[in-house]
Structure formats: C-alpha cells, structure tokens
Amino acid sequence: MNVHRRRRPTMDDVATAAGVSRGTVSRALNGGRNVSGPALSAINKAIRQIGYVVNPHARSLATQRSMSVAFVLSEPQDRLFEDPNFHILLRGCTQALADKDITVLLTLAGTPEERKRVSRFVTAGHVDGVLLVSTHTGNPLVEELSDVPVVACGRPLGHERDVSYVAADDRDGARQMVTYLRAKGYRRIGMVTGPPDTPGGVDRLAGYRDVLVDVDDAMIVRGDYTQTSGEAAMTRLLARVPDVDAVFVASDLMAAGALAALRRAGRRVPEDVAVAGFDDSRIAAACHPPLTTIRQPWARISTEMVRLLLRLVDGEEPAAMILPTELVIRESA
C-alpha cells in the first residue's frame, strides 16, 4: 500500500476551523499584533486540533527570506571537528540564531566539489546568509559568495575590506604571551609559527616580533599546525639555537609536538625550556606538563558573528570585530 500522505492542512483550513480569515491567522502566527483575544485563542485551538504547521517554502517565497543560515566549514582537514572550541563556536551560533528563530545548516566544504555544491546551494537562495569558517587564504568560496551576506570567523586574509569577520586578537595574544615569558626571565625565546597563508600564522608572528623587535630570524621556525610539524620545527630550532630557553608555539597541537621533541632531546619543561601554546584547545590541558596558552573568546566570537550577520542581512555595511584574548597560565611556562 502506498503511503500517500494526506494533504497537509493549510492556513485556510485553520481560518475556516477558527471562523476567521486567512489574513487573521497569518497575523496571529506572526507575533499576534492586531488580533483580538477571542480570535487568537480560537486560532490557536484550531491549529492544535487540525495539527497545522506552516509551510516554510510558501512562507519563504512570500517573504523572500529563508530564516536559515549556512554554517560552512571550509577546511580540507576534518581536524577542526575534534577541537572542542569548534563545538563552542557552532553551538554558540546555533543558540544565538535560535533565539531569532533562525535555523543553522551545517555544511562541510572540504573538497573542491563540495565547495561548488555549497556555493550553488547558497547562491540559489536557500539561506539568508553564511557563517564561514575557513582559515586558509585563497579560498574561492569567499569570492563566490560575494552576493550573499557572509561573516567569516578569523581574519580573511586579503578580503578584510569586503567581507565581515570576527576574530580573536591573535597579535595581541602573542604579545601577551611573549611579554609574559620575558617577565618570567626567559631570554632566548624562539617561535614556531603557523603557515603564512593563515591569519594565525601571520598575526601571531607579528605579535612576537612586536615584543622581540630585534630578534634573530634563526629563532623563528615554521610549522603547519600539525603535531608532527611542531615536533620537527622544535627539533630544527634546538639544532639551530641550542641555548633556547623558551619557545612560543603558534598552536597547542604543534606545542604538543614540541614537547615531544624536547623530551626526546632530554630537555625538561619548563626547567630547561619553557613552552607556550596558543588556542587553549583540549590538548593543552592534557599535555605533560599542561600548556600555558592563549584562550580565544569563542563564545563571544559566535554571538558577534551572528550579530554581524543579522545586520548584514538587514542591509548594513560589512564590518569587522576583533575580540581580546586571554593568557592561561599552566605549568609549561
């Protein structure tokens, strides 16, 4: 037997059942302004009785609004998922938007093909806006989505002018950390940077340089945010600068790698070499010793992203917002 689902009740059905007109039902559904008490309760009763649910497509067609936004995760590696910070961000956005009755559609756009699909999906008008999480520069998505309200998470290198974004103050975070290390008496402070095509790669290095103005380039080695790259970078740094007594690593994961390299080299942390990370990700507290690191205000980032996006949707101009970071002191430094 075919599951021929019976016709869903429409607003007219509700109107008839409640003895009012379609317009009144519509008003009742949208805030209940200018609807008399009796009418309102009759409508609510009718809705409950016949099990009415508004048809989102009809509504969207009429209002030209979909009441949903896409949360696009445009990272090749799925590593982000493991980061509890990512969940804070996602949940924060979802929550903030739920308050406005807007649904969040999580979309993965790791591969070029997926990216194309997402791009089509968005430009087709399925969503009112996009929350874009993508760290690398040169992501075609930022350009493809130029007609749609977009708020990026983190500074979109090369697009600071034309796309809104909310970012943590990486540069200042780095400054805080290096200043702290110096205050603690460390003198030979090295750095493991992130890739130069990411804001974290650029800004954290800039902050380091702000404090250590005349630092020798030999003190700086590059990583790519992976744990193994951190390990390799630290090894290289130790070879180049044997008397290094502290190292600021641009991410916790790389810092974990650095810790391993130091252990293998027989250096104690923090007695011989202090290690500082960045992100305050889950791994930071789990390391031995636990990492001194920089915490980013993910909860606030999410609410600000939503606020910015809603303003964009309302026709306002793009804007940027930089949020302060916080030094978290643990045992590694």
Added chain:
Amino acid sequence: MNVHRRRRPTMDDVATAAGVSRGTVSRALNGGRNVSGPALSAINKAIRQIGYVVNPHARSLATQRSMSVAFVLSEPQDRLFEDPNFHILLRGCTQALADKDITVLLTLAGTPEERKRVSRFVTAGHVDGVLLVSTHTGNPLVEELSDVPVVACGRPLGHERDVSYVAADDRDGARQMVTYLRAKGYRRIGMVTGPPDTPGGVDRLAGYRDVLVDVDDAMIVRGDYTQTSGEAAMTRLLARVPDVDAVFVASDLMAAGALAALRRAGRRVPEDVAVAGFDDSRIAAACHPPLTTIRQPWARISTEMVRLLLRLVDGEEPAAMILPTELVIRESA
C-alpha cells in the same frame, strides 16, 4: 547606503530574453524533454546572460519537494566526529544524494533542546527525509519523526518494525571474531560489552554467546564505549578471571583502555592475553600493538541508507538491511 539587492531574475525574464514562454523554460530546466534545439540553446544563453538561478522555494512550493534531506546526528557525545568512519558515512551519503541533486543538511541534535528544534524543522517540511544516526535506544526523535521518511543507521532497538534501517551485522561480526580467537587456540575468552541499550551492546554480546554457548557469566563485563570504561572493565575481568587468555572488546576505544589495563597489570599482548576490538576506527591501527578488529562496511552502509530513503520518499514501505562485516587481523590477537 542600504544594500538593496536588485531583484533577482525570474523564469519569466529568461523566457522573455530567449523569446519563448515560461513553460518552455521550465521544461528546459527539468531535463529538457520536448524542447527544440534552438529553443534550448536560446534559453541556456539567456540564463547565462542574465545570471538566472532557480528559486528553490518557489520550486519546492510547486513540487511539494524540498530536494534536501537532513542528516541528523543525535548523539550527546560529540565523540563520533572524531571517528573517521563517521566521515566516510557522511561523505558517502552526501555523494550518493548529490548524484540525485539532493542536498544533505547536517544537523546536530545532542541536547533535548536541539532535538526539539530538529524535530520542528523536519516536520515543518523543510526536508524530504531524514538520515538518522543515533545509537541509544529511547531516542524520542524516532517517534517524533514518524510522519517523515526516516532511515536509521544501526538497528533502532525497539523500532525495528516501523523505521527503516541499515546496519552492519554486529552479531555475525562478533561470531567471526570469537571463532577466530578460538581457532587461534585461546580457551579462556572474556568479553567487554557495550551498554545494553545500544544495538552494539546487545548484538555483539549475542554473537559472542552464539559461539561460546556455555560461557560463564563471570567472563563478561560491561563497559560504556569510553576508553576509561574499557580500562576499568579489563581490570575487573583480570581480578575475576586471572587466567583469562583473550578478550573480545565491543569497541576499539574500549579495547585501547583494555590494552592500558593489561599493560599496567604486567600482561603482554598478545603473548599473555589477546585483545580484539570492534569498529576498525582510527585508534585501532594506532594502538600498541595494533588491534585485531571488525570492520564495518561504512561506504556501503551510506549508499544503502540513501537508496532506502529515496524509496521511502517515493512511498514504498519501510525496510531493513543488514550488511556483512569483515575481520581485520592485526597484532593484538
């Protein structure tokens, strides 16, 4: 200045530009049946020129189809995300549906509140169907979504009759593993089970019992799929059955815990005690020693889920599908 986005071109604009009627454009867009060559190319040219994109809401309103399905992840713990198998599943579904031009909307429904939101979203008619990933029994979502085509991943305990599902043959996988252990000469084979409110908890134990019919209940200890629970369970088992020489653990993560417990107890693996896992998750190969385990056919599971869902959407009856598992032999057993 307000970003008053200019009116998007509609099908009528295309029709005018191409010198044909709306109906013809529509036909051209939907497979091009019964459209003459000249008309088709004029339309395509017009579409490109004026940058036309169909309005999904209007289309959905007219067709009563949204051309999208929700992939609902209804697990409290976000641990699933870390599992590469989960990504295979998600990607597989996305891919299979993309072929039919159907979009997948990933939705997290961990908390009761999120669950309610998802439920509203789905029943409102935003999507044509639901791919449901949820291991625990008693998930209210299964019932709330009863009016909508749903295909579950894994046997939905207590709802086998009314909801479609695709599952790996856990029971047979367990049988294979225990049979293998026996064939290898192990005689005192214990088991660490999963929670009894999950299909994996029930079926893997059942498979174990199928082979070891008269096994003493003392050989069986319960875990909850976490690593620490696996460690605790193994410790308990060692205390209860000191001469245990093999243990079948219902998940790789718990098996990793069991490995730790054995190491702490000074037993070598596999010389003193063999350890077998289940899932073939990323951790399985990373363990020391690498785990002998059972692989589930995630790629096929995803395509079958999609197939079943599309059939449901077309009005067919619910159905179930059990797919074979595969023994993966590594060093731990």
Added chain:
DNA sequence: GCCAAAACTGGGAGCGCTCACAATTCCTCA
C-alpha cells in the same frame, strides 16, 4: 499531397503564504 501521429509551445491554474489596503467594528470624548 494528404492525414494522422508526434513533437513542441503558450498560458492558465495553483502551490501556501504575506502584505497592503480597504472595510468594518469598537471606543472615547466632546
């Protein structure tokens, strides 16, 4: 060269909703 069948085309109706506007009712106060 004719006719039936096949291929193509145009346009109306309708999907279920919102919004603006006009019509109606109900107050309030002089």
Added chain:
DNA sequence: TGAGGAATTGTGAGCGCTCCCAGTTTTGGC
C-alpha cells in the same frame, strides 16, 4: 449622540515556480 480615531478584520494581488491542457507545428508514411 455623533464624529474621529484606533483596533481589528477580510480580501486581492502577488512571490516564482510546475503542471496540465489545448493549440500549433513538424514529421513521416503512403
């Protein structure tokens, strides 16, 4: 008691698309 205004209500006109049907053109067979 009636005018003026506020609150409430009904209705028509879309939103942009698909689907169906009737009409028109093309094709092919003899």
